[in-house]
Amino acid sequence: MDSRFIWAVLFFLFAASGASSSVSATADSPDGSIRVTFDLKEGRPFYRIDRFGRELIRPSAMGFILKDAKPIQGPFEISSVRTRAFDETWTQPWGEKREIRNRFNELTVSVTEKAPGARRMDVVFRVYEDGVGFRYEIPAQTGLDRFEIMDELTEFVLAGDPQAWWIPAYLPDKVEYEQLYRRTRLSAMDTAHTPLTMETENGLFLSIHEAALTDYASMQLAPAGPNTLKADLTPWSDGVAVKTRAPMKTPWRTLQVADDAGGLITSYLILNLNEPNALGDVSWIRPGKYTGIWWAMHLELATWGTGPKHGATTENAKRYIDFTAKNGLGSVLVEGWNKGWDGDWTAHGDRFSFTRNAPDYDIREVARYAAEKGVGLIGHNETGGAVPNYERQLKETFALYEKLGIQSVKTGYVNFGPRLQRVDEKGKTVGEWHHGQYMVRHHQKVVEEAGRRHIMIDVHEPVKDTGLRRTWPNLMTREGARGQEYEAWDPEGGNPPEHATILPFTRLLAGPMDYTPGVLGLRFGPERPRNRVNTTAAKQLALYVVLYSPLQMAADLPENYEKFPDAFRFIREVPTDWEDTRVLHARIGDYVTFARKDRNSGDWYLGSVTDEEGRILETQLGFLDPGVKYTARIYRDGDGAHWETNPYPLSIEEEPVDASTVLKMRLAPGGGQAIRFIRAQP
């Protein structure tokens, strides 16, 4: 079908620069639906994006403000225009889809300042069927070596005032990104994180984000006039946004567009704009599930610090290892195992050791026992925000873990606001944001060091994902949103039922998320009288399919899983690595249904979740392999189930289905449904 859309029009209009001439260069997507136009107006650079001949992004400014130097914003002349067509299909070593097509037309416009001592800049556009990526490249040139960017002038001028789902940037007393999504018109939005998801009045879904953020400040979007968003770069503590030198390339600024909200999810533009695998052999990287000494601390049944309720004891770790081995759950995360947890560790993160264990925890013995049982271990490196302390120990730490066979590390940066420690040039400790260039560099350092030691990384309190897992496939997953732990202790009652119906269209457009689903003990003990899990049991199962993560936690206490063996069966069986992903229903904030195909067995899995409303959803199973008979093992909300009043009822039923079956799925208020489609043995 696709082949008839393969046509590329690439051209540019290039007039000799007159006094007030307008020169432009244009590129169309391979299917012709999207057009990017780069213009110089009075020598200043602008770009615009049209789709099917209608404005998506109106002429929008570009350029930079530098420290102690003239702004880079023209007047320019176009010195060259280059185009190329590109089409490849690459394989994700693990992921939500195995084969990904990367097809774009590229336009590179080189501009040169008219003034004496003219500086040069390239703007590179990649135009896809599902959106556009563009970046600035500052080539090596005389007179421009080190420089500091104070502000990036990139604008996104929208053609109207769409609905936006957003979280605010710069909340000084909150962990970055861990907010409930707000839905307002764009005109009522404050500076927001990306990905920023929008729906236009004519029913187009847009996402603005960035790709390949490796040595730059994170980009937020700030209101800057009617329908206008402007790049906002997280500053260093000294006010500079980006410290760099030529030659350099910025991250890609991205706009994705789809006619259905599900189309944003199955757009792989962010991954496509990242560089290919830089690690070489990645056969040692294995997606999987894990359990953890973790949820008990959130419920105050155990502590991170030492004492009578210390969770991370050798004995308790062995209990988790036994449970994990018995149930084939892969790995065990142990939090609170090391030195440094006693006292206010968020204020004294530099007390953390990442190699020395607490007195009642023997890291070597636990590692030996895990290996004996065939269970992986996930090391835990909570920094409390003391980044220099972590960086000092990094090589030694990962060397030890490699020796002990610890194949994954969960990092953590719990701290509130711009207080992550950095030691500045004068030896003074200053506070940095979670998502400035300093932390971008830090995370890059961690993942590269981990790669050398064959360690997979799961970042909590991270910088947002920008698709780096393509280049560094050991960068598995992140938090970077309100996860399930808010259900345990949030004074405002946790994540409302709609939260999980928004995440796939917002946070997860960036990449995998370690939400930590699978809590079947939906009500807590007397330690947590005002909190509970705001879902039904079936919805907890569905989250494994809805919220993609290559490392997926079975978050609940082993004793709770033993109480609910029927539901737990789904958690034991659901894979974490997929051949393909389809979005079957996509209504942001209302409900969403995914179907994903297991890479290994070829079985399909379905997950569907709803907000506060009960739903009756018709689902055509046309995604199943043609001609194959399946048994659908359906985990549905039991009759009368309701997240608030009656969350436990779960009915498990089996029925024969094939690609022509239409299922009528019933989801309770705040409920969900999970299905395994088991291929009939031939």
Next chain:
Amino acid sequence: MDSRFIWAVLFFLFAASGASSSVSATADSPDGSIRVTFDLKEGRPFYRIDRFGRELIRPSAMGFILKDAKPIQGPFEISSVRTRAFDETWTQPWGEKREIRNRFNELTVSVTEKAPGARRMDVVFRVYEDGVGFRYEIPAQTGLDRFEIMDELTEFVLAGDPQAWWIPAYLPDKVEYEQLYRRTRLSAMDTAHTPLTMETENGLFLSIHEAALTDYASMQLAPAGPNTLKADLTPWSDGVAVKTRAPMKTPWRTLQVADDAGGLITSYLILNLNEPNALGDVSWIRPGKYTGIWWAMHLELATWGTGPKHGATTENAKRYIDFTAKNGLGSVLVEGWNKGWDGDWTAHGDRFSFTRNAPDYDIREVARYAAEKGVGLIGHNETGGAVPNYERQLKETFALYEKLGIQSVKTGYVNFGPRLQRVDEKGKTVGEWHHGQYMVRHHQKVVEEAGRRHIMIDVHEPVKDTGLRRTWPNLMTREGARGQEYEAWDPEGGNPPEHATILPFTRLLAGPMDYTPGVLGLRFGPERPRNRVNTTAAKQLALYVVLYSPLQMAADLPENYEKFPDAFRFIREVPTDWEDTRVLHARIGDYVTFARKDRNSGDWYLGSVTDEEGRILETQLGFLDPGVKYTARIYRDGDGAHWETNPYPLSIEEEPVDASTVLKMRLAPGGGQAIRFIRAQP
């Protein structure tokens, strides 16, 4: 799958009536998702509707204000409560789907006034999985024979302030219903016609309408307080709403609910609430296509009245008959054939004869010629609003048509505002609305007389559809919305591209619509410099599948069809009678995609239309019969097509597909796509 939802809970709480007691009766839908509760509060009747335990309709008043008698609104006592479960599958002799399941739980509450001379009333609820119907029944009783209803107190109190798509009622200078749909919050709505389509903040789609309107006033919905709509009955010219006598039943008041907008379209609740076929043998009723001496008049290339440009000449009719025979299009409509068109016929409709032809038109010769060619004729009865004149001639007219073999009649009531003629009791001519009880009775008379003469009816300027085609299957289709003729002459430029993406979710929830699609000559001659068809060519084809009508016009001039034989092929081939209907994409005001299966060949057809935005829509063909190979003949917008600037490009391509195929459909701005899926011969 469905069987596991078959459970019915029917119960009532019936307390002896104390001084201020609240008594209630409750019924659940067969699947348990919807609950209706009837209550007496201080003796006054209220109902409420919940879905999955959440309020859909809050407690809402019921009852009547009568003329010269006490209101019927209590205080009541419940004298009996009866329940029954019902489940049948019935066959539509023609329609958008052959087999329709009618499954509901019914609750009948009989109430009696507490006062002396107590009157009795029944309220009957039918509770479906997809909504609720309820009506009032006034049984025969002493002291209540003839009575006049001044106002119906029925309320619909919504649980929030949803988005509504609506057209205003009571526009005195417009033809009823022929308005563009408005989209506002419910709180900003004026009195509106039904069906009224709404979307709640949590993503539920609702439609309020009525079923089985046969001898009552049409119900509109008037704002009556926060989130509150109240029944508004179209009055007679003397101010009375309904003239009736006991025993009587009101039409059903209906609420349909779905989690996806497409679910409103495939809800058959309105049909289910109508009575079964009252005509007996209906083998003479045949859906089909027709051409007509009609579009030429809208383009001012011909006239209805006599003169040099008179369209309805014997010669021209024969030309149309030849064209229709050659292309297998079924029937020919001839407008302007009879006496009465000269002068201002909207003011002098009583000059119309429905049996005598214009001097240059020989009805008998045309009928003879049509029969010889195997082509049907559609008689045209424009009344100009002079209803008594039409009723006087009705028997004689239909008797003549039956004799001549004219199997269908298009009726018309072009007049502006409440000016349809009625002769009142004193012999005075008064003006009536199109949709009051007088016209409801008139249309009923026409369809019943037509049934006796084996004539099918197509009503223009009708009363809105309420599903009567189930009972009188010769009541084929209606106008009752802005049809394609507005493209020809509307001073404001015709129907904007979004119009056809709203109609399926609003007007067509009531029943079939004679939109008259298929105009391929998208630009007009110098007679119509400011108008044009606001679609691409492909969208004109798609409308045959999107806008269901059992009588579907090929509206354009024969000479235009001869200019575009490739596109015309789809119009020649597309059926008008369907085995099944699926809605594949459903976004009100943005885009909509239908798949329908031909009743005869088993081929499937697809139609997709968009608004001003171009679209890329993924369509999983899982609806195709499993295991069957098809050739998809695709009529798509050509590259660069655009409704406004470049409407003609149309690409026709064939490719092999089956149920596992995913099509990526490209629709131009204001465009569409039509596909025939041709079964491979085994």
